[in-house]
Amino acid sequence: MKKILIVEDNEKNMYFMNFLLKKNNYEVIKAASGNVGVRIALEESPDLILMDIQLPDIDGLKAAGLIRESEADKKIPIIAVTSYTMSGDRERLIRDGFTGYVEKPINIKDFLSEIKKYL
Amino acid sequence: MTPGEDHGILLQKNDPDRIVITEHYRSVTTPDINIGVEKALVDENGEFFGVAGMDVTLENLTSYISEMEVGKGGWAVLIDENGDILVGRNEEEQLKNISDFGQENLEKVMGEIQGYTILEEDSEEYYLFFNTSAETGWKICLVVPVFEINYEVWGYVISNIIVLLLSLTILSILILIGLEKFVIDPIGKLSESSGLIAETGNLEHSIKVESQDEIGNLTRSFNQMMKSINKSNKALKNSERRLRKLNDELEEKVKKRTEDLAHANVRLKELDRLKSMFIASMSHELRTPLNSIIGFTSLLLMGMAGEISDEQRKQLSMVKSSANHLLELVNDVIDVSKIEAGQVDPSIKDFNLSEVLKEVEEIFKILFKGKGIKLSLKTPEEIIIESDSRRVRQIIMNFVSNALKFTEKGKIEIKAGRRKGRVKITVSDTGAGIKKEDIKKLFRQFSRIQTRGAPRVEGTGLGLYLSKKIAVLLKGKIGVESIFGKGSKFYLDLPLKYKGGRK
Numbered sequence A: 001m002k003k004i005l006i007v008e009d010n011e012k013n014m015y016f017m018n019f020l021l022k023k024n025n026y027e028v029i030k031a032a033s034g035n036v037g038v039r040i041a042l043e044e045s046p047d048l049i050l051m052d053i054q055l056p057d058i059d060g061l062k063a064a065g066l067i068r069e070s071e072a073d074k075k076i077p078i079i080a081v082t083s084y085t086m087s088g089d090r091e092r093l094i095r096d097g098f099t100g101y102v103e104k105p106i107n108i109k110d111f112l113s114e115i116k117k118y119l
Numbered sequence B: 001m002t003p004g005e006d007h008g009i010l011l012q013k014n015d016p017d018r019i020v021i022t023e024h025y026r027s028v029t030t031p032d033i034n035i036g037v038e039k040a041l042v043d044e045n046g047e048f049f050g051v052a053g054m055d056v057t058l059e060n061l062t063s064y065i066s067e068m069e070v071g072k073g074g075w076a077v078l079i080d081e082n083g084d085i086l087v088g089r090n091e092e093e094q095l096k097n098i099s100d101f102g103q104e105n106l107e108k109v110m111g112e113i114q115g116y117t118i119l120e121e122d123s124e125e126y127y128l129f130f131n132t133s134a135e136t137g138w139k140i141c142l143v144v145p146v147f148e149i150n151y152e153v154w155g156y157v158i159s160n161i162i163v164l165l166l167s168l169t170i171l172s173i174l175i176l177i178g179l180e181k182f183v184i185d186p187i188g189k190l191s192e193s194s195g196l197i198a199e200t201g202n203l204e205h206s207i208k209v210e211s212q213d214e215i216g217n218l219t220r221s222f223n224q225m226m227k228s229i230n231k232s233n234k235a236l237k238n239s240e241r242r243l244r245k246l247n248d249e250l251e252e253k254v255k256k257r258t259e260d261l262a263h264a265n266v267r268l269k270e271l272d273r274l275k276s277m278f279i280a281s282m283s284h285e286l287r288t289p290l291n292s293i294i295g296f297t298s299l300l301l302m303g304m305a306g307e308i309s310d311e312q313r314k315q316l317s318m319v320k321s322s323a324n325h326l327l328e329l330v331n332d333v334i335d336v337s338k339i340e341a342g343q344v345d346p347s348i349k350d351f352n353l354s355e356v357l358k359e360v361e362e363i364f365k366i367l368f369k370g371k372g373i374k375l376s377l378k379t380p381e382e383i384i385i386e387s388d389s390r391r392v393r394q395i396i397m398n399f400v401s402n403a404l405k406f407t408e409k410g411k412i413e414i415k416a417g418r419r420k421g422r423v424k425i426t427v428s429d430t431g432a433g434i435k436k437e438d439i440k441k442l443f444r445q446f447s448r449i450q451t452r453g454a455p456r457v458e459g460t461g462l463g464l465y466l467s468k469k470i471a472v473l474l475k476g477k478i479g480v481e482s483i484f485g486k487g488s489k490f491y492l493d494l495p496l497k498y499k500g501g502r503k
Helices: A011-023 A034-044 A060-070 A089-095 A108-117 B005-014 B059-067 B104-111 B146-151 B154-200 B214-285 B287-301 B310-340 B353-368 B389-406 B436-443 B463-473
Strands: A003-007 A027-031 A048-052 A078-082 A100-103 B019-021 B033-042 B048-057 B075-079 B085-087 B115-121 B124-132 B139-145 B349-352 B373-378 B384-387 B410-419 B422-429 B477-483 B487-495
Touching (some): A003 A011, A003 A034, A011 A108, A011 B287, A034 A048, A034 A060, A060 A078, A089 A100, A100 A108, A108 B287, B059 B075, B104 B115, B104 B124, B124 B146, B124 B154, B139 B146, B139 B154, B214 B287, B214 B310, B287 B310, B310 B463, B349 B353, B353 B410, B384 B389, B384 B487, B389 B410, B389 B422, B389 B463, B389 B487, B436 B463, B436 B477
Parallel strands (some): A003 A027, A003 A048, A048 A078, A078 A100, B373 B410
Antiparallel strands (some): B019 B033, B075 B139, B115 B124, B124 B139, B349 B384, B410 B422, B422 B487, B477 B487
């Protein structure tokens, strides 16, 4: 079973993603802040990380950067989960170390296929 | 003024307090001898600033002397203190000096106050009797042929001569008194006035007019002049005061307006900052719950949370649709606000426009299914354009979704073509069309075209307004051609090169 880390501070979003991923046979680890997300990512080495951008302590960009700095050879796919973004954000996210990108509101089919791409 | 002016001014400068009688000079206009009477005009600092004066013609005196009978062959001569002849037998003699006659005996005349001497002219001998006026230094001379004296009784002639000399002396005194009363006095007053004016700056000064002659005229003219100056001065001072007042008021106003503007500017900047903060906060706060609603409704609709009935599916679909509509509205409002605040920089790069149009066609194909409308795309295989692909897609999707809303049957066609460094993308439909009077309103915010009889179409009222804003941002333009009842054709016209495009 593939292990996915969700870094998300909003309870309902967390519940939604957790529910959806479990239904689709993924193991889920949860982190409600950027710092906790970085720590768990490094400790548990998940197969994939879903990272919210607007977080209470350090934002998703910084968290992804910290993970990229500290992780070993193996690069964990990090997928940004963002609100409706202005154009140009996608390129910036990839440059900042993200592997993929999912836009909110989450389209269930797109969401699952994006995850499958990297696992 | 007069030929004596320079001399007079010089005298006045040296001794400004004195009223000066100038040396005699020949009048410019008549054969008469003139003298000048002058007084310096001095300001409060004792600074010399001019001369008041007048010319006095010795006409009466000269005619009296020249017409005087002195025995049978004699005549009278008036000379000044320097020996210059003021009045002689004729005009030729005038202003000659007696030394010019080259007679030694005449030196006695200048050396003594009174007496007599012998004068020779044309081999004829004359007695010259003279007396000097104490006031002026002028000398009156009577010239009598020697033979006449010898012929007449000596005593009679002498007494006659003495009476004449005395009376002439008295005459000169009278002239001086006249000068004093009619000339020097008024001029003194004139200069007093001008002195007073200069001292006090009070222009309300006039001189009492006593005389009807030229001095009187001079005085009146002076008074007139003072009145005029006074009037002008008052008007000037009034204007100056008004001007200063206006200027002060203006400065006050400018100062206040500047302050107001500065305040307004600070307030505007603050409002602008608040607006940006509001937009940023709204974009997050409004979307987060909507995302949840849409997400969970989707889960339920997919049956992931368990089986649902058809009725539940129908109602959940309505919840999802409304939530999507609300999200669309929120996104449009945020887009418009950001573009209006100049917070949107287009992300410009080369892309294949045909691919973008194909993607749009794919997205809408599903929606067209079962509607009985044909969607088609006509575009060359590749149109490389330098622009913001996401924004271009946004506009074309807006066009197509509008067309779909207003078209019941027929077809909707997306077309693209290059022309002269630009590309034109059109979306035409066979829908309701737009009335001419409505076309102008089309690109305004929250303007919704209502077609009679047709169901109210759901939308944000911001779609075309936003599309127009984006088109301008991309240095392009959008527009519409429409025939009411037959259909509409919306177009987006863009430069192939964003950086080379006109603004």
